Amino acid sequence: MRPLLIAAALLSIVPPARSAAQSFLGFRALGAPVLASDGRAVGTGNIGIGLRGLEFSVLDPSASARLTLPTVSASMQPTWGSFELEDETGSSNTTRFPLIGIGFPLPEARGVATFTLAGFMEQRWTGERSELIDLAGEQVLVEDRFETSGGTSVARLGWAQRVFRQRLAVGVSVGAYVGRLEQSFDRTLDSLSIGDRIRPFSELSEWRYSGYTLAAGISADPHDLIHLAAAVEWSGDITETPRPGTEGAANTYSVPLRLSGGGTVQLTPRFQLNGSIAWQDWSGATGFPDGAVSHLKFTYGAGLEWRAVQQETRSVPIRFGYRRVVPPFRYHRYDPIETVWSAGLGFNIVEFAAIRLGWIDLAAEYGTRDSHPLSERFWRGTVSLGISRF
């Protein structure tokens, strides 16, 4: 009963929509992507598919087929970043909650029903401007501030099924894009020029996101030492609809097909390597301003996991990894690339036959993100908690 209370507490305090990429990338489009992975995948450089023992994956619906007990997992990511934009520099920090997953095995059907809530795209940044304007025959100094906050998440319902003597698993999921975007424009006019009774101008625009996505995945263990997975995800258009009180027409953006795959090789009983790759071609996506989308297509990552401490029902793995991510939207006209080095530490508090029933995963990443003239650096931590058998 107590773990159940903990799980309830976790879900009550973790709002996935709070996620924040804290990047200027994609300011003309949907923002910067959120890599919705837990601390183990982050630590091993995995992009969310093909990692043996992964409990929840937003890429691969079949990943949860290994769950044997009702399980809940949540991740939290504090981030500290800095940027250079030609002659400007600045910093940022935030905390995000990129992934919440719930899995519920149904023994009669030999499958697992899953629910995940994961970040997809985020827009959180502020632009400022000072200029002189002609107003009422005077040159008036105005200060403008434009703040964007919000993003898109995906809520998915999935089903993972083990077949063929437990060596093969298939899964499907259906998801809905959810989320909202708030944009505030504030203009302050210089009171010395125009008088102290003038009020600043503030305008708040709110938008709601909607859309659907379908995914299917397959994972297999063709050999005791090898795990493989592949998945495909199709998305309908994402619709950005103004909320009541916001002027403007709805915008529709297409999301291209995503193909992904990955695998894990067990080199020794305590040491494994993994690699994963995703292909998604945004260059033909519609609805975005000209030149906003990247032509790069491949995101990949690789890493290793070594169980430094291994006991009968507990273990402490150490992880290292590298990822190269291609965000879909540029800053100006140069394709962006994000490179991330990561390290992680796991505390598998309760596990049985390599199935984790209670765990905490910690990961630290250092990454760079470049899309000339924008250059961003960040340190990011990930803390994930998973609990089964409640």
Added chain:
Amino acid sequence: MADSDMPAPGHSDMPAPGKPDMPAPAAPSAPLVVSGLAFAASAFLLATCQVELPTAAREELVKSGVAVEVLVPFAEFVASASVFGGYGRASGLGGGFIAHEFGSDVDENGAEVPGLEAATLVRFGRYPSSVSVVDTAGTNRLDTAITFHAGGVLVRLDTVSSVAAGPVDLVAHLVTEEWDPVSAGWDYAVDTVDNRVAWSTPGGGPGDEIAVGVWDPAAGDSVELMLDSALVVAWADSTAIRDVRITATTPGVRLRVSSVVVQLQTIPSIRPDTLLRIGLGATGATFIYDPLPSPPLGALRVGGAPSWRTVLNLDIPRSLSGYPDLCRQLDCPVDLRADHVSYAGLQLTTAPAAAAFALSDSLALDVRMVTAPRFLPKSPLGPSSLAVTGGAAVAPELYRPEAGQVFELPITEHVRDQLRGETAFGDPVSSTLALMTVFEPLSIEYASFAGRNSATPPMLRLILNFSRGN
């Protein structure tokens, strides 16, 4: 631990989902609970941490903004305008006015106005029966054996608001008829709802002259009109009438009285070497004047005592078109919302008023919503919008050397309320506004502005802001 000591993390012995015969791990609850609580606490702390957004001063990151000034003609934002008078009483002003043959002229209606006559009426209380005196030993003692043998009426004047070219002759008369300090006017000594009693002669009755004096503006702000010693003694009787009317005999003056007191002189019995001056304050005071200003035929009016208000029934346009500056930058018609209005000012053009009531000092104006227009002129009013900053001051210079100059009254919140359909606090609004002084009455003087049918009717000056694009 050697690699061979541990089970391989393979799959062949993996239990099926939910299989009931799966062995339970040893005591998982305690560490899970501790871990869960630690995670929950960390998540809560991090979730409540302050978020710092990346911020850059880049043109491409900011929406375009449009700021424009628009002057809305009277007919496009006012449905009707009215002037109401009679708010408050002269006695509510505090102090008073003294005038003689001041400002005979033609008023804004074109009518001949004789010179203003004004008198200040004051009722004094009883003499004190004792005074506190410091004796030769330095001790405070109460002297009850006091007699008053001399005294005078001390008149203090507001030198800024008074109009006098040189020394002014003042006269004090004893008011011998019954009068009401609250309701008395030029024609009536008592003027209440149920009771109206006229003076035997307008202007406070005949009266007996009891003191004279000369106020020289160059010499100071006060003058003492010395009383006859016999009258000072006679006023010691508690039943005596101590009502005084103060007037001026020098023509062409209008003085604003700040206060009137009787300065009594006495020699205390316990300190016969000392002359004491004791002030005797007024228990009631008002001022009466003639003629009363006639209602304006076309002009707008604010101020006076009793006060005048100008009431405007607004009809603020919800969309704008036909304004070149605006339509050059945005597609007209442009929908107008409350948020777009950064400033709204009611531009009024000063109109010549009757010289008798022309401004000699700034008049602080206010704008308040008329919450129940159907009950006008007695409608309750909404909260003051300008009094907190002292009001918007109409300077007398706006009427010099002649009227026709523009005065702007800020009404930003009222215009926003009209466009919003409710106040910023969600309260209902009416479309009717009252232009008035911050207090009523504030002065005998009033401000006059050009009305609808003049060559320079009021205008609404708007400074609007819009955003454009992404």
